Amino acid sequence: MDAVLTLRGIRAGYGAEPVLKDVDLTVPAGGIVGLVGESGSGKSTLARVVTGLLQPEAGEVLLHGRPLGPRRDRETCRKIQMVFQNPEGSLNPRHRIGRTLSEAMLFHGTATRDNVRAKCRALIERMALPADTLDRFPKSFSGGQKQRIALARALSVEPELLVADEPTSALDVAVQLKMLELIRSLRAERNLTMLFISHDLGVIRYLCDEVAVMQAGRIVEHGEAARFFERPATAYGQTLLDSVPRIGL
Amino acid sequence: MKRKDRSRTRGRRLTLCVGLAMMGVLVLLALLAPVVCRYDPLAQDLYAFLQPPGGDHPFGTDQLGRDMFSRVLYAARVDLSVMALAEIIPFATGVFLGMLSGYFGGRTEWLVTLAADTFIAFPYYLLVIVVAFVTGAGVQGIFITFMLVGWLVYARVARGVAAPLRASEWVASAKLMGYSDLRIIATQIFPNVLPQAVVVLMTDMAGLLAVIVTLGYLGIGVAPPTPDWGTMIAEGQGFMTSAWWLSVIPGLTVVYAGIALSCIGDGLADLWR
Amino acid sequence: MEREVVLAVRGLNLYNRDGERLVKDLSFSLRAGETLGLVGESGSGKTLTLRSLIGLLPEGIRETHEARTDNPNCAMIFQNPQSALDPLCPVFRQLCEVIAARQGVGRAEARARALRLLRRLSLPESLAREDRLPGSLSGGQCQRLLIAMALSCEPEVLLCDEPTTALDVTVQKKTLDLIRALQAELGFAVIFVTHNLAVAAQLCQSLAVMRQGRIIERGPTEQILTSPREPYTETLIGAVLPVPERRG
Numbered sequence: 098m099d100a101v102l103t104l105r106g107i108r109a110g111y112g113a114e115p116v117l118k119d120v121d122l123t124v125p126a127g128g129i130v131g132l133v134g135e136s137g138s139g140k141s142t143l144a145r146v147v148t149g150l151l152q153p154e155a156g157e158v159l160l161h162g163r164p165l166g167p168r169r170d171r172e173t174c175r176k177i178q179m180v181f182q183n184p185e186g187s188l189n190p191r192h193r194i195g196r197t198l199s200e201a202m203l204f205h206g207t208a209t210r211d212n213v214r215a216k217c218r219a220l221i222e223r224m225a226l227p228a229d230t231l232d233r234f235p236k237s238f239s240g241g242q243k244q245r246i247a248l249a250r251a252l253s254v255e256p257e258l259l260v261a262d263e264p265t266s267a268l269d270v271a272v273q274l275k276m277l278e279l280i281r282s283l284r285a286e287r288n289l290t291m292l293f294i295s296h297d298l299g300v301i302r303y304l305c306d307e308v309a310v311m312q313a314g315r316i317v318e319h320g321e322a323a324r325f326f327e328r329p330a331t332a333y334g335q336t337l338l339d340s341v342p343r344i345g346l
Numbered sequence: 347m348k349r350k351d352r353s354r355t356r357g358r359r360l361t362l363c364v365g366l367a368m369m370g371v372l373v374l375l376a377l378l379a380p381v382v383c384r385y386d387p388l389a390q391d392l393y394a395f396l397q398p399p400g401g402d403h404p405f406g407t408d409q410l411g412r413d414m415f416s417r418v419l420y421a422a423r424v425d426l427s428v429m430a431l432a433e434i435i436p437f438a439t440g441v442f443l444g445m446l447s448g449y450f451g452g453r454t455e456w457l458v459t460l461a462a463d464t465f466i467a468f469p470y471y472l473l474v475i476v477v478a479f480v481t482g483a484g485v486q487g488i489f490i491t492f493m494l495v496g497w498l499v500y501a502r503v504a505r506g507v508a509a510p511l512r513a514s515e516w517v518a519s520a521k522l523m524g525y526s527d528l529r530i531i532a533t534q535i536f537p538n539v540l541p542q543a544v545v546v547l548m549t550d551m552a553g554l555l556a557v558i559v560t561l562g563y564l565g566i567g568v569a570p571p572t573p574d575w576g577t578m579i580a581e582g583q584g585f586m587t588s589a590w591w592l593s594v595i596p597g598l599t600v601v602y603a604g605i606a607l608s609c610i611g612d613g614l615a616d617l618w619r
Numbered sequence: 620m621e622r623e624v625v626l627a628v629r630g631l632n633l634y635n636r637d638g639e640r641l642v643k644d645l646s647f648s649l650r651a652g653e654t655l656g657l658v659g660e661s662g663s664g665k666t667l668t669l670r671s672l673i674g675l676l677p678e679g680i681r682e683t684h685e686a687r688t689d690n691p692n693c694a695m696i697f698q699n700p701q702s703a704l705d706p707l708c709p710v711f712r713q714l715c716e717v718i719a720a721r722q723g724v725g726r727a728e729a730r731a732r733a734l735r736l737l738r739r740l741s742l743p744e745s746l747a748r749e750d751r752l753p754g755s756l757s758g759g760q761c762q763r764l765l766i767a768m769a770l771s772c773e774p775e776v777l778l779c780d781e782p783t784t785a786l787d788v789t790v791q792k793k794t795l796d797l798i799r800a801l802q803a804e805l806g807f808a809v810i811f812v813t814h815n816l817a818v819a820a821q822l823c824q825s826l827a828v829m830r831q832g833r834i835i836e837r838g839p840t841e842q843i844l845t846s847p848r849e850p851y852t853e854t855l856i857g858a859v860l861p862v863p864e865r866r867g
Contacts, residue, residue: 135787136758148522174524181515189516191537200533201523250519269660269814270858277860296788299817299860326863340792341862342817344844 099126099161101258101290102147102177106156109146115154116142118314124258129284129291131305131322133298133337138311140294144262147292148179160258175205178251182263184243188235194221194246195231198253205254220249224279241272245279252283260292265300277303298341302326310334362613368606372599376422383416387573396589406591408582414591418599421573426603428485428568429555433547436496441543443497444504445531449512458501465495470557478566485568488558496550503546507539541618548611552604559600575600622651625775625808626672626693630685633667633676633832641680642668643832649776654802654809656819656840658855659829665812668829669695669778672810694769695778699785700761701753709750710764711737718771736767740797759790763797770801777802779811783818795822817859820844828852 102124110116116139124130134140145151147158149169157164165173181187188197198217202208208216221230224245235243244264251259261280265273281304283289295301301308302322309319310333318331329335375382384402391411399406405414447458470491478487508531511517520530561567562576570577575596582592627648633641642664649655659665670676673693697703705713711733718736719729734747740763745751753761762782769777779798783791799822802809813819819826820840827837828849836849847853 135789150518150521169524171524174522177522179519179522181518183515186515187519189520189534189538192534204523204525247519254523270816271660271854274858274860297860298788299862302862303860336789338862340789342792342795342815342821343862343864344817344820344856344859 100124100159101126101161102292103159103162104143104147104156105159107143107146107153107158108155109142109151109153111142116314117146117153120156120314120316122309122316122319124290124292125307126290127288128307129289129293129305130307130309131301132292132294132309132311133296133301134311135296135337137313139314140296140311141262143311144179144260144292144294147258147260148177149174171205175254176257177260178254178256178258179260179262180244180247180251180264182266184240184247184267187243187247188250190235193232193234197246198231198250201250202253207253207255216253220253223283224249225275239272241268241276244268244276248276248280248283252287258290258292260294262294263296266295266297273300280304298326298338310337358613358616360613361609362617365606365609365611365613368602369610372422372603372606373426376419376426379416379419379423383413383419385413385416387412387416387420388571389413396585398589399591399595405595406589408578408592409585409589414595417573417578418575418596421575421578421596422599422603424568424572425555425558425562425575428488428558429551432489432492432554433496433551435493437500437543437547439493440497440500441504441536441539444501444506445508445535445539447501448505448508449527449531449535451509451512455505455509458505462498462501466498468495470495474557474561475566478561483566483569488561488567492554496554499546499550500543503542504539507542508535511535511538541614545611545615545618548607548614552607552611555600555603555607622653624648624688625651626688626691626810628672628684628687630683631668631671631687632683633664633671634681634683636679641832642671645832645834647827647834647837649808649810651775651808652802652806653825654811654823656823656826657810657812657829658814658816658819658826660814660855662831663829664832665829666780669780669810669812672776673778692773692775693778694772694774694776695780696762696765696769696782698781700758700765700782701756703765704753704761706753708752710753710756710761711747711751714764714768714771717768721772732771733767736771739801740764740767742767757790758786759794762786762790762794766794766797766801770805774807776808776810779809781813784813784815791818798822815859816855828855 100123102122104120104122107117107120108115120143132140132143142151146153149165152167159165160173160176195217198220199208199213202213202216203210217231226242226245230246238246265276268276277300284291293301293305305322307320308322308325309316310331311317312333318325318329318334320330325334326338329338389412391407393411394407395409395411397403397407403413403415405418407413408417443458447455473495474487474491477490481487481490517530517534520534558567559576559579562574563580565577565580567576568574578596579593582589585592629646631642631645635641645668647655657665657668667676667680671682672691673695675695676682704710714733714736715726715729718724718732719726722732724732730747734744737744737746742760742763756764783794786794795818798809811819811823823840825838826840826843827834828843828851829835830851836843836847836852843852844856847856
């Protein structure tokens with residue numbers, strides 16, 4: 098089993114007290130690992146470490162077994178992409194969608210000048226976005242559409258690992274379901290490897306093969322999703338599971 | 347669009363259109379001055395001195411018989427071009443430094459703030475007078491002084507726009523894409539800074555025009571015999587009761603240009619909000 | 620024996636500045652002790668409805684109605700607990716001020732009642748001794764304090780505008796349990812606005828589904844969940860991602 102991402106002994110934070118205390122994590126190729134935890138647990142900080150936006154104080158980040166240094170080259174950047182939580186901030190308000198997508202693809206060579214327009218159009222269609230999307234500015238789109246555009250941007254450069262930091266938390270439930278269905282179908286098509294961060298166990302169950310539970314800067318539990326939902330290994334995991342409001346059908 | 351939305355947009359567009367039209371007329375006339383003006387602005391005709399506006403001389407003539415209409419337009423060429431040219435370097439440097447300090451924060455921001463705090467302490471007119479004393483009267487004093495202090499306001503605006511963007515997700519995405527910092531500043535941040543900077547530019551130009559005219563009035567700006575609204579106002583002062591058009595018409599032209607620029611600035615600000 | 624109606628509204632319409640109707644012809648009635656869940660997505664008008672009930676409509680919103688309860692005795696709690704408190708005033712003082720104002724008692728008596736409320740809501744009594752600002756409290760504690768402030772108005776109806784959306788799931792459960800316990804003890808009615816059907820199902824005996832300004836379906840929770848009439852309701856139910864029941 099090839100691990101796309103490995104984190105070993107990560108210590109990271111923003112001030113005197115590190116948010117991440119000692120984190121080990123592996124994401125296997127083709128798998129979706131769900132990272133669940135409450136506010137302050139360090140989930141977003143972990144995402145920033147994985148994507149290189151934050152440098153760890155200690156420990157290493159390994160991509161296919163090779164450690165990543167503080168400066169990532171173009172190719173390494175291409176391989177790890179991210180979708181963020183807030184749809185309102187995820188796109189440059191002064192760039193048309195077509196420019197955002199084509200610039201990324203041309204920069205990383207996943208399209209040439211000849212075929213970039215066609216590839217953009219194909220990507221937009223796959224994301225079930227309207228036909229004129231490429232010529233419009235972000236502010237004319239709904240939250241759900243913006244998230245799908247952000248997803249398109251991340252996938253346009255054909256990354257090996259996609260980090261999603263609560264990508265559906267700010268969306269209405271019906272819109273959220275559509276987005277998750279889209280991710281599921283894309284996963285099958287492209288053999289996506291994902292680190293999916295969420296506070297919502299229902300979403301995690303829908304999408305993820307493995308569940309990792311974060312508490313106070315550490316991963317306290319990590320295993321198969323099916324087993325977690327049947328019987329969590331830790332008391333905290335059990336508390337989380339019990340707290341989820343159920344519809345009782 | 348709803349009825350009320352449409353009328354609000356029309357109001358905004360009206361301001362912008364009025365401003366552009368006003369400025370457009372002035373600039374066009376100034377550019378076409380050699381064609382449009384019947385008289386040479388420097389040609390004296392002592393038989394036709396102090397003629398009130400009307401007939402051959404739509405703006406009248408001054409105490410040396412020079413045609414006021416062509417003097418006003420030729421002065422427009424001088425004053426407006428000094429105003430525009432003097433803004434170029436401060437605008438460019440100010441926006442650039444502001445973006446750098448907003449985007450990087452930390453030590454860069456500290457350095458730029460230090461420079462800004464130093465230059466903001468200079469009293470503008472005093473500085474101009476000193477420079478004029480050193481280099482002699484003329485436009486170079488204006489250029490030099492404005493290059494030293496004019497960039498401050500653009501740096502502040504650019505920093506104000508760039509700094510909060512530092513934390514935004516799309517800038518993080520750009521970094522994740524592997525774009526270099528310079529590329530991000532130039533292609534991503536700049537388009538967000540430019541609209542606000544241009545709005546400030548319009549108001550700043552109106553202010554600079556007032557400064558140019560004032561310095562001309564004081565005799566340390568544009569040097570005679572080059573026509574300049576400020577010197578014209580100063581020269582016409584003594585004739586205020588007998589030949590009001592010598593000072594008032596150039597003065598009104600300055601006001602006209604100032605209003606035009608303000609309207610453009612307001613219109614753009616509303617348009618790009 | 621039917622309980623009395625504590626809040627009723629008929630034919631409520633809310634218009635914005637452009638004349639658009641945001642809430643269309645809304646009618647419902649609430650009985651003492653009842654918990655009504657108002658479920659809908661963003662833009663459905665649920666928050667505006669709540670605000671009109673308590674008289675807190677934002678500027679520019681115009682209201683017309685056929686009939687409504689005059690001056691209902693309501694209190695409201697909001698979505699973002701930290702921003703609902705004065706950030707520069709110690710929280711205990713804020714609580715005492717509300718009690719003194721609403722219950723018309725002096726400072727000493729207000730402090731005593733405030734302490735009792737703290738105990739009832741399982742908030743640390745140290746809040747009374749130390750000058751704690753809202754920023755130093757967790758989201759859950761802030762929300763409980765706001766519930767305390769709401770209760771000090773001795774309301775007949777507690778209006779809740781997505782009070783647990785910004786809270787962690789474990790804190791959410793505690794808060795919902797708290798509201799349920801207080802309701803059993805004090806007997807007030809609750810209108811609970813949320814976009815999360817599961818949360819509404821957890822707390823509420825009856826549900827009203829809102830869409831584009833109208834209530835499209837209303838009834839007992841169990842009936843709505845097992846046999847929804849409207850396709851939109853079915854969509855909302857389908858969008859709830861299930862988590863297995865705990866075994867053993």
